[in-house]
Amino acid sequence: MGVTHDQLGACKDFVNEIGGTVLNKNIGPPRSTSRARDDESLSELNRRANRYRTECGCAMGGAFLVAGLVAWIAHVVVDGRYDSGHILRQAFVGVLIVAACSIAGKALGIGLARLKYVVVRSRIRSLRKMEV
Numbered sequence: 001m002g003v004t005h006d007q008l009g010a011c012k013d014f015v016n017e018i019g020g021t022v023l024n025k026n027i028g029p030p031r032s033t034s035r036a037r038d039d040e041s042l043s044e045l046n047r048r049a050n051r052y053r054t055e056c057g058c059a060m061g062g063a064f065l066v067a068g069l070v071a072w073i074a075h076v077v078v079d080g081r082y083d084s085g086h087i088l089r090q091a092f093v094g095v096l097i098v099a100a101c102s103i104a105g106k107a108l109g110i111g112l113a114r115l116k117y118v119v120v121r122s123r124i125r126s127l128r129k130m131e132v
Helices: 005-017 035-053 058-079 084-131
Strands: none
Touching: 035 084, 058 084
């Protein structure tokens, strides 16, 4: 029970209609008919990758700085002790908390940007493979 030449030809025609080729065994989703649209999305992905690659984390560091400052002010208000020794200690602890929050936010911002960069570069590689 073998495959006839007519059956093989019909199968090859079907595969070519859905976008693959039997000779290269590249059966997959249909390829885009608009090369300009693919080039545009590829250039947009390259722009995003470059932006993520050079991200410094300042925006997230600033957001964490504000959050740390608000949390420290809330802590001072809730604590309610306002003698001179306690105020100086609270100010010192506040500076440490705000600095730590800023550094953590900056590191998290850089880490997330690097992760996004890896994802976008992977997407670019997969699009380039599909072109070939």
